[in-house]
Amino acid sequence: MNATAFLKQHVIDPEICIRCNTCEETCPVDAITHDANNYVVDATKCNFCMDCVPPCPTGSIDNWRIVPTASPYSLDDQFSWQELPVQQEVATDATIALEALDEDVDALIAQAHIGAGGKSVAPASASKPSVNLFNRLKPAIATITGSYRLTDAATDNDVRHIILDFGEAHFPVLEGQSIGIVPPGVDAKGEPHRVRLYSISSPRHGERPNTNNLALTVKREPNGIASNFLCDLKKGDRVEVTGPFGATFLMPNDPAANIIMICTGTGSAPFRGFTEWRRRTMANASGKMALFFGARRPEELPYFGPLQKVPAELLSKFFAYSRVPGEPKTYVQDMMRREADLVAGLLPSDHTHIYVCGLRGMEQGVDAALDDICRGAGLRWADLRQAMRAEGRYHVETY
Ligand code: NAP
8 A cells, every 4th residue: 555645736737828817816725826937836735726827828727736745846846847747657546636626626627627728728720829938037038119009099999000120139929819018116015016918910930921029919007017118108109018928829730620709808919919820821711710809889899900801712701899988888799699690600610719709798798699600500509519618619718
């Protein structure tokens, strides 16, 4: 009989984590913390409540290692990781001690996934991303080469397209990845401001082919530290950048892939990158691209003008407006139901990928719309969603 007790330790995958801080904000027992490098879980505090698992936009939170109860990975171990350690072999007769709980952790993990973005994997055909090349202690320095307002100047919704040039620095990105922005200065407690995550809205080779830059889509938030800092930057200003982050919300590198993109507001950022990459490199792709995009009004829809010029053969566009005077409130999920034939026509194909990005609140509505559309087409969304997730064809990034 093996006398050593083992524990199922909760750990975070540093390669996938996009450092959005959601887990740390969610954890009710302050077991999650971070340094300039990684987000980590304190094994002495984690009580397996699973509160942090559903909100994680990438699934990086959903990792576990069976370790000797007496010597779990310490915080310092986890801060130093560039990738997760491999699972060490555990004798088959060892006791897996669940000291914090009587319940089975596997059952809790399974429950945590119900209705959540779930553990995602990258599309099989996606290019290999680079992650974590720069951090707070060693940031990349980018220079602002453009900042343009994307929404009507008459509205108080200031959303900007901001271009960051990396000069001679190598900062390789893929469509769908994010970067961190380090706002200068300190907060009220004298601590350096937290790094903020922004999705990249340009394709991998820059705003124009072979430029060493990338674009962000930034909404100025009232009292937003990073958003006001970014939106106030002028041409020639410099900014500290971390990342790139994200290894799953990536574009299939396959001209036959059908890509259904569903977003609200600035959640449109990655889909500008997807559309541009396909337009530039796979103009005659056989796969279809469809965009469901929600905003309050046309005047507040980022990229409204440029989107009108994207040819319908490349991209089918469906806009949902929630605050047009005299018109009923319409959300993306309503528009998807209206276009049920198109969606249902694509869903059975193994080449179809779905991406959801934007407000957290939309997640449930979009899921319900897909459930309805499937029911009407004789498909079972719960089964399809599970299969699509496992095959890297269903991605939700909402926060
Ligand atoms: P917004 O202007 O506040 O809202 C955009 C539209 O979404 C509005 O028409 C709004 O309608 C509608 N909406 C509100 N609740 C909804 C729901 N439950 N279902 C469907 N639609 C709903 O959007 P925003 O300020 O640009 O916010 C974008 C969000 O995306 C932010 O939370 C940001 O953090 C997130 N984001 C995420 C990523 C990412 O995950 N990579 C990237 C960029 C942005 P109402 O008229 O009812 O308000």
